[in-house]
Amino acid sequence: MEPVADPVVPAPAPPPIYVTQPELPPLQDFVAALEQIWDSKFLTNGGQFHQQFEAALCEYLGVEHVSLFTNGTIALMTALQALGIGGEVVTTPYSFVATANALLWNGLQPVFADIDPATFNLDPARIEAAITPRTTAIMPVHCYGNPCDVERIEAIAKRHGLKVIYDAAHAFGVRQDGRSILRHGDLSVLSFHATKVFNTFEGGAIVCRDAAMKQHIDHLKNFGIADEVTVVAAGINGKMNEVSAACGLLQLKGVDAAIGKRRAVAAHYRRLLAGVPGVRCMPAPVHEANDGYFPILVGDDYPLGRDGLYQKLRDAGIHARRYFYPLISDFPMYQGIASAAPENLPQAAAAARQVLCLPIYPGLEPGAIDSIASLIKSS
Ligand SMILES: *Cc1c(COP(=O)(O)O)cnc(C)c1O
Numbered sequence: 299m300e301p302v303a304d305p306v307v308p309a310p311a312p313p314p315i316y317v318t319q320p321e322l323p324p325l326q327d328f329v330a331a332l333e334q335i336w337d338s339k340f341l342t343n344g345g346q347f348h349q350q351f352e353a354a355l356c357e358y359l360g361v362e363h364v365s366l367f368t369n370g371t372i373a374l375m376t377a378l379q380a381l382g383i384g385g386e387v388v389t390t391p392y393s394f395v396a397t398a399n400a401l402l403w404n405g406l407q408p409v410f411a412d413i414d415p416a417t418f419n420l421d422p423a424r425i426e427a428a429i430t431p432r433t434t435a436i437m438p439v440h441c442y443g444n445p446c447d448v449e450r451i452e453a454i455a456k457r458h459g460l461k462v463i464y465d466a467a468h469a470f471g472v473r474q475d476g477r478s479i480l481r482h483g484d485l486s487v488l489s490f491h492a493t494k495v496f497n498t499f500e501g502g503a504i505v506c507r508d509a510a511m512k513q514h515i516d517h518l519k520n521f522g523i524a525d526e527v528t529v530v531a532a533g534i535n536g537k538m539n540e541v542s543a544a545c546g547l548l549q550l551k552g553v554d555a556a557i558g559k560r561r562a563v564a565a566h567y568r569r570l571l572a573g574v575p576g577v578r579c580m581p582a583p584v585h586e587a588n589d590g591y592f593p594i595l596v597g598d599d600y601p602l603g604r605d606g607l608y609q610k611l612r613d614a615g616i617h618a619r620r621y622f623y624p625l626i627s628d629f630p631m632y633q634g635i636a637s638a639a640p641e642n643l644p645q646a647a648a649a650a651r652q653v654l655c656l657p658i659y660p661g662l663e664p665g666a667i668d669s670i671a672s673l674i675k676s677s
Contacts, residue, residue, distance in 0.1 A: 314615040315666055319659040320492045321556050323548035331544035340540060343520070347543035354550055359471065360478045361505045363512040366538035366546075367519060370467050370489025370502035374400035376536050377485045377504050378435075380515050381461045385432040390420045391627035391638070392646045393439040397465045398626045401437065409433070410627045410637040415645045418442060418593070418653075422450035428637060429454075435461040440469040440479060442591040443495070444583070448474075448482040463487065466505070470496040471557060473586035480505045490546060495560070495590040496553050498542040559660035560589035566664060567592055567656060570671035576600025577674060591621065592658040594674075595649075602677045604652055610677065616657065616670055623650040 322328075335341065342348075348366060355364045367373035378387075378400060387401050391410040401408045411424040418441040425436055436455060438446045446464070455462045462483035466472075470488055472479045480486040490501030504515050514531075517524055522533030538546075568579050571594065578595040596604035604620070611618050625646055627638035640647055656670060 312615060314617060315657050315662070315670075316617045317619040317621075317655055317657050318493050319661060320497050321549065321552060321660060323545060323552065327548050328545060331548065332541070335540050335544065342537055342539040344537070345540045345543070347540045347547060348538060351538075351543040351547045351550075354547055355503065358550055358553075359480055359505070360473075361480050363506045363509065365504045365506070365512055365515045365519065366543065367502040367504065367536045368538055368542075369500045370487060370491060371396045371400060372519075372534065372536040373487045373489075373502035373504050374463070374465060375403050376515060376518050376534060377463050377487050378404045378406065378437075379518055379531075379534075380504070380511065381435065381463065381484055383435045383461060383463075385434045386430060387435045387437050388420075388425050388428045388433060389437040390439050390441070390646070391625040391632075391643050392418055392441060392622050392649055393465065393626060394467070394622065395626050395629060396467075397437065397439055398632060402631065407432070408632065408635065408637075410632075410635065410643060410646075412643045412645045413441075413649065414447075415649060417444045417446075418649055419444055419446045420451075421645070422447050422454060425451065426454050426458075429458050429460070433458065433460060435463060437463045437465060438483075439465040439467070440472065442580075442593055443468040443470075443472045443588045444580075445469070445472060445474050445479045445585055446482075448479070452482065467491075467494065467502075468590050469588070470494065470590075471553065471586075471588045476586075479585075481507070485511075490542075495557065495588045496546075496549060498538070498546040498549065501538055501542045501546060556660040557588050560658055561587070563658050563660075563662050563667060564589045564592055566667045567658075567671065570667065571674065574675050589658060592656045593621070593653050594656060595652045596654055597652060600677065604654055607674065607677060608654055611670065611673055614669075614673055616673070618657065619655045620650075620653065621655045623653070625650045 386407045411428040414421040420438045464483045464486040466486040467489035486505040488503045490498040518533040519536035522529045522531035524530045576599040
């Protein structure tokens with residue numbers, strides 16, 4: 299029999315590059331923590347890792363109280379319950395859908411206000427214009443970890459007697475003038491989902507300022523149980539388990555180094571993309587950022603357009619993301635709300651049309667950044 303010639307094997311395609319890649323603690327450290335959990339048989343309900351992680355987070359973030367949760371969405375829903383929010387809540391259409399979903403799950407009416415195109419955050423003037431007699435709270439998002447105009451929002455809330463719940467899912471470790479951005483508002487909510495700057499696989503937290511509120515939140519996340527025979531509220535199960543808490547404790551050790559590497563990736567992109575026609579990067583932040591996202595604005599003068607660039611990168615195995623497109627206000631369950639009308643949200647609509655978030659994570663190689671920038675430039 300004739301030997302069959304080897305078929306010509308094409309060079310394997312390089313592995314795809316996703317918009318983010320999660321950080322993980324050293325495996326042997328995680329295994330050692332798992333061994334402790336196995337030995338103790340204490341799996342959840344505020345075990346030693348949960349307690350240590352809460353204390354370590356307060357210290358790292360520079361905040362008074364942290365209550366850990368199973369994920370950021372349940373934390374958002376619980377935060378609204380903890381403050382007894384009713385009626386209408388002014389929020390942003392330019393976010394991940396969980397922001398508004400948390401309102402609907404609490405039977406609240408979202409009222410969308412437009413964003414400031416310089417920061418992608420709620421425009422305080424538009425917040426104030428959206429307030430009605432039924433408004434009880436404002437739920438802004440520190441979009442991409444950019445701090446909201448916290449002072450003006452606080453002044454508006456005071457003037458109208460409103461609560462402020464920050465969706466701070468993007469804002470882990472963000473500081474302004476040396477102080478945590480999470481100290482603002484009545485409550486701030488973090489997400490530790492795998493795609494975020496800091497992860498516990500799944501997880502989240504509520505940050506609050508006083509011990510009584512922390513106690514109330516801790517009851518709410520544990521069915522409302524105060525002790526063996528006492529239930530004080532119709533709570534939910536939002537508790538973080540010991541494996542996630544142990545993971546978080548280990549992750550804290552590496553988070554500064556990880557954010558430092560992200561910062562270098564962002565700086566590299568900014569250098570390479572400066573002056574590319576039709577493409578605009580956000581200016582380097584003046585606050586202590588976490589570089590969780592690297593949004594670029596792709597203008598109408600960019601030959602391929604935003605979606606053309608998105609597809610071109612995708613064809614090359616690079617999965618940039620159109621965060622946030624579509625707007626929350628364009629999803630079917632929100633579309634019918636009066637404030638969801640596109641005329642009410644022109645800046646949010648423009649951002650949704652133009653933004654592309656490029657891959658950014660600590661392990662993203664400089665060579666990959668060069669390739670991504672070359673693809674963007676060559677259009
Ligand atoms: C990720 C995210 C959430 C939800 O957090 P989970 O931990 O995934 O439930 C909420 N809001 C924003 C802005 C997010 O990015």
